[in-house]
Amino acid sequence: MTVQVGVLGATGAVGQRLIQLLEPHPDFEIAALTASDSSAGHAYRDVAKWRVDTPIPAEIAEMTVHATTPEAIPDDVDLLFSSLPSSVGAKVEPPFCEAGYVVSSNSSNSRMAEDVPLVIPEVNAEHLDLLEVQRDERGWDGALVKNPNCSTITFVPTLAALAAAGFTLEEVHVATLQAVSGAGYDGVSSMEIIDNAIPHIGSEEEKLETESRKLLGTFDGAELTHDGVEVAASCNRIPTLDGHLENVWVEAEEELTPADAADAMAEFPALDLPSSPDPLIHVFEDPSRPQPRLDRNLGDGMAIAAGGIRESTFGLQYNCLAHNTIRGAAGASVLNGELLLENGYL
Amino acid sequence: MTVQVGVLGATGAVGQRLIQLLEPHPDFEIAALTASDSSAGHAYRDVAKWRVDTPIPAEIAEMTVHATTPEAIPDDVDLLFSSLPSSVGAKVEPPFCEAGYVVSSNSSNSRMAEDVPLVIPEVNAEHLDLLEVQRDERGWDGALVKNPNCSTITFVPTLAALAAAGFTLEEVHVATLQAVSGAGYDGVSSMEIIDNAIPHIGSEEEKLETESRKLLGTFDGAELTHDGVEVAASCNRIPTLDGHLENVWVEAEEELTPADAADAMAEFPALDLPSSPDPLIHVFEDPSRPQPRLDRNLGDGMAIAAGGIRESTFGLQYNCLAHNTIRGAAGASVLNGELLLENGYL
Amino acid sequence: MTVQVGVLGATGAVGQRLIQLLEPHPDFEIAALTASDSSAGHAYRDVAKWRVDTPIPAEIAEMTVHATTPEAIPDDVDLLFSSLPSSVGAKVEPPFCEAGYVVSSNSSNSRMAEDVPLVIPEVNAEHLDLLEVQRDERGWDGALVKNPNCSTITFVPTLAALAAAGFTLEEVHVATLQAVSGAGYDGVSSMEIIDNAIPHIGSEEEKLETESRKLLGTFDGAELTHDGVEVAASCNRIPTLDGHLENVWVEAEEELTPADAADAMAEFPALDLPSSPDPLIHVFEDPSRPQPRLDRNLGDGMAIAAGGIRESTFGLQYNCLAHNTIRGAAGASVLNGELLLENGYL
Amino acid sequence: MTVQVGVLGATGAVGQRLIQLLEPHPDFEIAALTASDSSAGHAYRDVAKWRVDTPIPAEIAEMTVHATTPEAIPDDVDLLFSSLPSSVGAKVEPPFCEAGYVVSSNSSNSRMAEDVPLVIPEVNAEHLDLLEVQRDERGWDGALVKNPNCSTITFVPTLAALAAAGFTLEEVHVATLQAVSGAGYDGVSSMEIIDNAIPHIGSEEEKLETESRKLLGTFDGAELTHDGVEVAASCNRIPTLDGHLENVWVEAEEELTPADAADAMAEFPALDLPSSPDPLIHVFEDPSRPQPRLDRNLGDGMAIAAGGIRESTFGLQYNCLAHNTIRGAAGASVLNGELLLENGYL
Secondary structure (H helix, E strand, C coil): CCEEEEEECCCCHHHHHHHHHHCCCCCEEEEEEEECCCCCCCEHHHHCCCCCCCCCCHHHHHCECEECCHHHCCCCCCEEEECCCHHHHHHHHHHHHHCCCEEEECCCCCCCCCCCCECCHHHHHHHHHHHHHHHHHHCCCCEEEECCCHHHHHHHHHHHHHHHCCCCEEEEEEEEEECHHHHCCCCCEHHHHCCCCECCCCCHHHHHHHHHHHHCCEECCCCEECCCCEEEEEEEECCCCCCEEEEEEEEECCCCCHHHHHHHHHHCCCCCCCCCCCCCEEECCCCCCCCHHHHCCHHHHCCEEEEEEEECCCCEEEEEEECCCHHHHHHHHHHHHHHHHHCCCC | CCEEEEEECCCCHHHHHHHHHHCCCCCEEEEEEEECCCCCCCEHHHHCCCCCCCCCCHHHHHCECEECCHHHCCCCCCEEEECCCHHHHHHHHHHHHHCCCEEEECCCCCCCCCCCCECCHHHHHHHHHHHHHHHHHHCCCCEEEECCCHHHHHHHHHHHHHHHCCCCEEEEEEEEEECHHHHCCCCCEHHHHCCCCECCCCCHHHHHHHHHHHHCCEECCCCEECCCCEEEEEEEECCCCCCEEEEEEEEECCCCCHHHHHHHHHHCCCCCCCCCCCCCEEECCCCCCCCHHHHCCHHHHCCEEEEEEEECCCCEEEEEEECCCHHHHHHHHHHHHHHHHHCCCC | CCEEEEEECCCCHHHHHHHHHHCCCCCEEEEEEEECCCCCCCEHHHHCCCCCCCCCCHHHHHCECEECCHHHCCCCCCEEEECCCHHHHHHHHHHHHHCCCEEEECCCCCCCCCCCCECCHHHHHHHHHHHHHHHHHHCCCCEEEECCCHHHHHHHHHHHHHHHCCCCEEEEEEEEEECHHHHCCCCCEHHHHCCCCECCCCCHHHHHHHHHHHHCCEECCCCEECCCCEEEEEEEECCCCCCEEEEEEEEECCCCCHHHHHHHHHHCCCCCCCCCCCCCEEECCCCCCCCHHHHCCHHHHCCEEEEEEEECCCCEEEEEEECCCHHHHHHHHHHHHHHHHHCCCC | CCEEEEEECCCCHHHHHHHHHHCCCCCEEEEEEEECCCCCCCEHHHHCCCCCCCCCCHHHHHCECEECCHHHCCCCCCEEEECCCHHHHHHHHHHHHHCCCEEEECCCCCCCCCCCCECCHHHHHHHHHHHHHHHHHHCCCCEEEECCCHHHHHHHHHHHHHHHCCCCEEEEEEEEEECHHHHCCCCCEHHHHCCCCECCCCCHHHHHHHHHHHHCCEECCCCEECCCCEEEEEEEECCCCCCEEEEEEEEECCCCCHHHHHHHHHHCCCCCCCCCCCCCEEECCCCCCCCHHHHCCHHHHCCEEEEEEEECCCCEEEEEEECCCHHHHHHHHHHHHHHHHHCCCC
16 A cells, blocks of 8 residues: 655755655655646656766656646655745645645755654654644544654654663754755865855754754653753764764753763664664764764765764763655655555555 | 064965955964965965955965065064974974974874974963973074864864863863864865765874863973873864764863852953953853854854753763864964964963 | 046946956055946945955945935946946936946947957057047046956967068958856856856857947047957857967968067067056967966966967967956956056046 | 685775675675784774765675785685785785685785786677686696786776777777875875865876776787877876766877767677676767766666767867776776676686
8 A cells, every 4th residue: 555645845955855755665655746837847857957876766856846736746645855945935835734644844944843743763653643632633534744853853863762761851952064966966166165154054053952852752642842951063064974963961950971872872772664774873982973074974864973972071972874855855854654554644 | 663574385275364364463474375385486376276255365365475484584574384294294383393493284294293382372382391391402592383183183172261260170081073274275176075974084083182181281381291190082073064062971080060160151251352252151051053154254253152061971062163274374473373373482 | 547447337346346356556546336226335345245355445344335326326426337237227328428428348348339449558559549539529527438258358469479570461360268257157057167168158258249340440630440360259258267278370471480470579569557567478388388278377366377388280379368357357457447547538 | 506605805995896896796705804913803993984875795794804915815715806015016916816716806015916817898898718828837737817006096997998890999088087085094184185186186187098908919829919099198187086087089090080989988898797787888979978977887886987078189088987986996896896796717
């Protein structure tokens, strides 16, 4: 029983990754692609500047791109993956949900809304049930689920592993070294970043600080309480193509040794979903790992890599990494789609 | 009254920068160059693989390179700049000092020795008087002065500015994004770093954590007390050529606003030495600055750049940057040489 | 007697370089800046995203930007430097010339027009007199002079040096390795070029093949005859910031040895103009030079560097390099302005 | 019937690629690894600094590394893959051949020897019979087969395709843009190549010019006659990790149109060997392709990519690309091993 799916914003960087991941997917079949009005009516091949490192799938290349409106979507489509710019997502996602579509979205709009589940399946699958609240409140037949920002996804699973092992996290500092693909194909010009680093990514720090607390929070069936951990983030863009690397300092209420942390991360369970890698967190002993180019493709780009776990002047210190356009964006949405399917929302 | 100076380890990356800085210097004249035994006896042009972006000075090119021993140095040389590998420096610097030479060294050996001044002139010029203790204890006619590690030099002036403005610093987190030149010409291979970042630089974090406390410490004329600030560092190598960028979080005993910090940094005084830039700390309002490629050459590579000064979840947060082979290495040694001259040690 | 000048298209990459070069210029004073209508009326500081590696000159920063129309230019301005997109240049440059302005333009429009001098002063200063023909034909009080494409400027001086030494050039092959700045600030995205090269730059090859023949041609006072050398070009974009490197093969009618070529290039004369470097062509013996990062700033970015001059399977082979936004664009226009001044056109 | 194979020089860059390719190979099983004397006796995991982007195979990691001498190789090994430095290869390969081993070597020594087949299976498989001559002359039980230099392998298949389609090639110019991995892990330092290009690779041009003529030559059963095509090469190192891109100009005796060339390349046959991709040459219509990052992995890194096929001022012009450490080195040796197996030499 294959689910017919659509991709909203299919020509962009994340849209292309979505197609790359969905085309061979065991449960999903791409039945609709949308883009801006100027692309609607054209063959995907002609409007997408395909830049993923595997060839454009032949059938997809010939598909006609639709406008991004509910009317344009074929009737048999049940699930939509959205990678729209957030300003567009804010406008068009609600009408799709109202029209009955389930939307698994990577766009940043509505991520912090009280009745919108923000989900990393291995971390907080139970938050999905917030959809009941959402449907009650909004009167939607469809549903809207979000995955977090790529830089949030990179470090939150490591925090969740520590929490799952019984540690009460109090203070977290995180510095990010983010790849250029996180800004989209044209987001960072070559003259800005060759032989350079940029210590500022608009609104990014706030996302790490707030989304992490929501993800680690508790849903009691009616309301979601954000976690008490306090996070301070500092975000940098560096000249890497893919893979966000993060330096993390953690202070817990309890004594937390590097060995404790390594065990907690290595044992943090994966899920039995097609895109959930096992192990979820790959723990390196070599202190010089993980590195973006060497480790971003672990678990087909869906694993979290951690290493350099060591005592710090304050608490514990380590590094982690994830592929920002797979685990951090397109793969995150696909995984949420798999969770929606498993939990009967499709 | 020009001082005749020598450069120990003149063929390396820092050695070449030393020559670039010393050749036009108003008070110093290069009278001796040393390198490994295999280079001794050859013209500098033939043994140095000159890679600095200004041409090799014509007179220097023709100078004969000496072995790195006191006997090989001409008599009229008073001051030696040392940029030797630390294992070599540990062996050969003491004999030079014993033979009466004043050595301004960038090498990491002995930086934390109790009777060796570790100096950034604008930060702790008064530590230079530790040389009296050193001479007493070691019976040297010469003297050994160190400058700190390049990544230490980048952020300590900003801490010193806050301290000078009356803030008592308690906890500091610092994440570094360090340029490849910090590892020397052959220190980082291209295959290691293109499209990559390496979250580990051997012993580097300890240097930031310990050298900073010594630099900010108090010398009472007899003994040096290290400062109480606690520092936790996380060090990364990224694909930039020059310029170390650092993300800093500071928690002070007192309330410390971004405006306080910006004022403290902007007003922190330069010194009246040829290589001390004015202002010492260039404070940017644009939150995306400083950036390595755009800002490393401020003050001829001797300025510290700071920006993104903002409230943090914990205390204050900002970014800073310095040119690692000028302010962070060769220029640091030259500046210490200027301080030695001014204070009558030559 | 300082000439008042204006910059058309002052906010772009070449426009910023023009300002960097003109601000300290001995003979020119910036009196007007123009940009698109949306920037007109604003302070330059607010509409230019300044990315040159020297600070924006304080007076320039405060200047009000004008629309790019003759009416907007102050009366005392005599000379305009144009770095407009070619489609814009094609529309607006003629009205400026008709209104009496002398325009030294880097834009590619009209470069091959029969009555428009295409000039590298050290190569074909005598072509400037084509302006008499131009004024006759077009009835302009002003005048329009062009400099060639950045990749053309890099290799033509070396061909001119060989021709000046008496060699009759027949066949030239040239492969270019061009820096990203040649495409403007946003011309090449980081995702396109990190760890990559692009063997195609639209219309670039034709420019090298045709502009070179015009530059090397003969002006008899009435008509310009293009040179008979045949050129085949292959153009590539690579991940360098500035400096176009080119591999050249030359076959001449006469025997042409590497020594002949090296002498011809080293002795090719500079001009007595403020921006013409001496020597014009810097000839390296080291076969691994010139290299973009090490050699693009020779002669303040206005020199041509050549090296690796060697026998080839066919004729002669060598490499050459020039700074593409200085010698290849902004500096080329400024140098043409200096030639116009010297020859009494201002 | 799996053939037991050994890897000589297993710790280097090409050695690691050999292991990556051989480990899942259908016909070969790794039974021996050798390296320098200092590595002998240690587990492979401990002496190889594994940097390939797939994990080190678990069984290989635990294998004990041998010295590079015939005595150290287990008896049941029949085929050796050699990726030794050429100076070492020149010394140790002959003794292995004398001891009865068949050696498929990527090292540059002996490539141009009259009785050593230099083979790209799809281009000149019939040259393999030169081994009969070799065994007669040298009295070896074993045999020595070479694959060409990585930059030679990239463009020769395109020339072979044109020759196979009936065109008589006369003059070829080729400019290379070569990746850093071609120089080995430590061959190019990051300071040499970030924001830079180097127009010189020692002895490389000669390899393209001479190896190409041998590969395209004719073996009559007794003697190998080199082809008459004349090749002029210009070699550059650029900041790419993998994938050599080449600009080629070809002049043929007959009229040769872009369409002829595209057809000839697209139809040039692959072989029925495990590592020979089908198609062998992937022809792009998009003139901006092939590009190293996007196209180096075509055919699992064993395909040749060609594009930008166009008329030139002289003859024809196009670009081609191959993965330099797979098709250009490790994969080339493996493919030769497969040819040796098919032709009964094992």
